[in-house]
Amino acid sequence: MEQDITTKEFEVRFSDCDHHSRLKLSNLFLFMEETAIADAEKNGFGLWKMMQAGYTTVITRFKIRILHTPVWGEKIAVSTWAKDIIKDKVVLKDYSIVDSQGHSIAQATSSWLLVNLKTGRSENPADCPFPIPLFPGKNALPEMMDILDPQIEPRVVCTETAKYSDLDMNRHVNHCRYVDWVMDALDAEELKSRRIRSIQMNYLSQVPLGGKVSIVRFKNTNHHAYIFGMNEVGMQRDPHDAECHFQARIGFAD
Numbered sequence: 001m002e003q004d005i006t007t008k009e010f011e012v013r014f015s016d017c018d019h020h021s022r023l024k025l026s027n028l029f030l031f032m033e034e035t036a037i038a039d040a041e042k043n044g045f046g047l048w049k050m051m052q053a054g055y056t057t058v059i060t061r062f063k064i065r066i067l068h069t070p071v072w073g074e075k076i077a078v079s080t081w082a083k084d085i086i087k088d089k090v091v092l093k094d095y096s097i098v099d100s101q102g103h104s105i106a107q108a109t110s111s112w113l114l115v116n117l118k119t120g121r122s123e124n125p126a127d128c129p130f131p132i133p134l135f136p137g138k139n140a141l142p143e144m145m146d147i148l149d150p151q152i153e154p155r156v157v158c159t160e161t162a163k164y165s166d167l168d169m170n171r172h173v174n175h176c177r178y179v180d181w182v183m184d185a186l187d188a189e190e191l192k193s194r195r196i197r198s199i200q201m202n203y204l205s206q207v208p209l210g211g212k213v214s215i216v217r218f219k220n221t222n223h224h225a226y227i228f229g230m231n232e233v234g235m236q237r238d239p240h241d242a243e244c245h246f247q248a249r250i251g252f253a254d
Contacts, residue, residue: 003043003133003135005079005080005081005135006035006038006039006042006043006079006080006081007035007077007078007079008031008034008035008038008077008078008079009075009076009077009078010031010075010076010077010078011073011074011075011076012070012071012072012073012074012075012076013072014072016072017071017072020192021071021072022069022070022071022072023069023070023071023074024180024183025179025183025196025199026176026177026179026180026183027176028064028070028097028106029062029064029175029176029179030176031076031078031097032064032078032080032095032097032108033174033175033176034078035078035079035080035095036080036093039080039081040057043130043132043133044130045128045130045132047169049130050130051117053129053130054116054117054118055114055115055116055117055123055128055129056115056117056170057091057112057113057114057115058112058113058115058122058170058203059110059111059112059175059203060090060111060112060113060202060203061110061111061145061200061201061202061203062108062109062110062111062145062175062200062201062203063108063109063110063141063143063145063198063199063200063201064095064106064107064108064141064198064199065106065107065108065141065197065198066105066106066196066197066198066199067104067105067106068099068103068105068106069105069195069196070099070105074099074100075099075100076097076098076099076100076105077097077098077100078095078096078097079095079096079097079098080093080094080095080096081093081094081133081135081138082132082133082134082135083134083135083136083137083138083139084134084136085124085125085126085132085134088124088126089113089122089124089125090111090112090113090125091111091112091113091114091125091132092109092110092111093109093110093111093112094107094108094109094110094138094139094140094141095107095108095109095110095140096140107140107141108140108141109139109140109141109142109143109145111145114128145200145202147202147247148200148202148226148228148247148248148249150218150226150228151218151219151221151226152218152219153218153219154216154217154218154228154239155216155217155218156214156215156216156235157185157215157216157217158184158185158215159212159213159214159215159232160181160212160213160215160229161210161211161212161213162207162208162209162210162211162212162213163209164209166207167209170206171208171209172206172207172208172209173206173207173208173211175201175203178201178203178229178246178248179199179201179248181213181215181229182199182201182215182227182248182250184215185215185217185227186225186250194252194253194254195252195253195254196250196251196252196253197251197252197253198249198250198251199248199249199250199251200247200248200249201246201247201248202246202247202248203245203246204244204245204246204247205231205243205244205245205246206245207229207245211231211245212231212232212233213229213230213231213232213245214229214230214231214232214235214242215227215228215229216228216229216230216235223251223252224249224250224251224252225249225250225252226247226248226249226250227247227248227250228244228246228247228248229244229245229246229247229248230242230243230244230245231243231244231245
């Protein structure tokens with residue numbers, strides 16, 4: 001039987017918007033997260049069923065290209081599907097986002113690991129007790145996502161502490177919340193004058209409740225801003241050897 005791609009519809013609410021009436025990037029990530037959860041439930045490997053079997057999934061990288069930022073009251077549809085398993089380890093999952101007329105407004109790709117809760121180690125997703133339906137060759141974004149290199153002139157712009165409201169059911173900071181931390185590191189005038197066309201997030205190390213993260217911003221390149229989340233204690237001891245929790249690269253349209 002041929003599998004259907006999962007699609008979930010959303011209306012941009014007042015609470016989803018920034019002060020320019022635009023959908024916040026973190027809430028767009030939440031829409032995609034909800035769609036991914038719906039896809040897992042539909043295909044028989046929802047969160048609780050996976051945990052009962054001794055597994056969970058962990059996102060490692062995410063990249064989205066944005067053609068249009070939805071505004072308050074706009075209706076959008078998010079579709080998602082798994083397209084491949086690479087190196088017997090990583091699940092690649094793509095997303096397509098369209099407006100109410102069916103016009104494409106964003107495309108995204110992501111990578112995930114299947115983690116054994118007993119060992120804490122990743123395992124081959126093909127060996128999961130719940131088969132993952134694949135759509136080979138169906139690409140929203142075909143490019144791979146690499147680890148980002150540190151840039152020049154790093155400076156700590158702020159420090160974030162993982163609080164109750166930052167955590168999800170996996171008991172660490174939700175990956176969508178990091179997007180808020182990254183956006184808060186940008187200058188208000190910069191956001192007003194330069195449209196964001198893409199963002200890549202690499203998730204390297206989980207942040208638990210109470211964890212402190214130094215948000216480090218590097219000097220902009222011509223079209224990108226680089227922002228890393230570094231362990232604050234490690235930064236105080238040795239900035240060159242501090243643990244990196246996440247990396248972000250923001251692409252500007254001009």
